[in-house]
Amino acid sequence: MSTNPRREQSTGKRAELALLIFASFIVWCAFVLVESNQNHDFTMGVLWYGLAYLAVFAAAHLAIRRWAPYADPLILPCVALLNGMGLVMIYRIDLAMADRAGQAGTTFSPEAPKQIIWTVVALALFLAVLGLVKDHRTVARYGYIAGLVGIVAVALPAVLPSSISEVNGAKVWIKLGSLSIQPGEFAKILLIVFFAAFLVSKRDLFRVVGRRVLGVELPRARDLGPIVIASVGCMAVLAFEKELGAALLFFGIILVMVYVATERAIWVAVGVAMFAAGCVIAYNLFNHVQQRVSNWIDPLATYDKPGGGYQMAQGLFGLGTGGVGGTGLGAGRPDMVPEASTDFITAALGEELGFIGLAAILMVYLVLAMRGMRSALAVRDTFGKILAGGLSFAVIMQIFVVVGGVTKLIPETGITAPFLSKGGSSLLANYVLVALLIRISDAARRPATPSRPQPDPTPLADAHTVLVNRPDGLGKADGTVGFAGRNGYSGPAVGASPRTRPPAGPG
Known part of the structure; x- marks a missing residue:
């Protein structure tokens, strides 16, 4: 009796739908808590918000059923939960800011409706990428084009006038009227695609052993070109765009991808040493780097100074107020932290959800990245392995840089938390990242097509x-x-x- 292996292997789509319903329920309960603590009332509008949120992600689920039926069933629910909690916190901060504006007699424009629109647009882009990219290996054909566009996207804000590229001291934006775009978010994915394609074609170059120094096999000097270019590029971003987070994020992703491709830790050691040397040089040359380091060492010493440690100190006060269990959604004061809905949204979540709630959110990020890494291990082609590894590590590296800056583990960085923070560029870019991960996971979990059985020779x-x-x-x-x-x-x-x-x- 013949069996079909495609029918025998469960696709997990029922579990994915159940998890999406559960994530939507958590988001809806969070909205209810915010409404009850802030307005002391419950309106039917909150119920409609929850149903609309479930409907949008149910549409994404149906698209995955059609175009990527064997995709990992945990990736989309993790994204839905993170995105939903971000919407809840942005809405909660809007209520607090509207109250403060009312007391001061000023006007306030809420950010939550804009973020909802960006979520719908990002999901539409997610479906477009999933429908157009039938095979992730076709992306490798455009690797060098992606690298060129990515470098231009990173460098463009640095050469534009500050009036249309600088926000809060960082030249990482392109402002077109009321619309602001952060090209570095898209450059992140483009550069990951480029390095994946480059490492597949030049992997042997990185495996060549040079001289042995103190028992360590060092790479040849002429093979250090890509790492040198990456180091110089990141230092240029740090110097001209005044953005420590982007420099750290780009360089960390590049090093991990090189390690995944070569399995040689010496490349990571050499890269970290070069990056550390570049940071020391940048600290001695640029005042804004010195200011970031001073705020990191002692934010209270520069608390009242312009560009000082006020934001970091307020974030730490909020985390301390939340403690282990948090003040409760809608019962804290996250509006006391500048840029609470963008750079410091994890501080706002830590205040109202406490250490337990913030740790749970970080665990969702960890699950998302681990499922991506699992797909990287299971996929059959080298390009898919390196690409999925780079995309998965980008999520972890970005949230590490964000939370590390908020908790004073590293200097303040100024980048956004994926799916949580306010911002259309971040949402659009990260949903493209998830679409590529889902496409790779579908290829990794799809059963291999059995070869045509050959007749056995007669004994x-x-x-x-x-x-x-x-x-x-x-x-x-x-x-x-x-x-x-x-x-x-x-x-x-x-x-x-x-x-x-x-x-x-x-x-």
């Missing part, structure tokens, strides 16, 4: 007996009629009388 024991006439001089010496039997034995045919050997001639 020699079951073969028919064949009579063979062997002429004199070519077979047996007596020229008997034999047969091919088992084990290759040849003997006289049944019922055949042997011929007499002709008499030998004279001499």
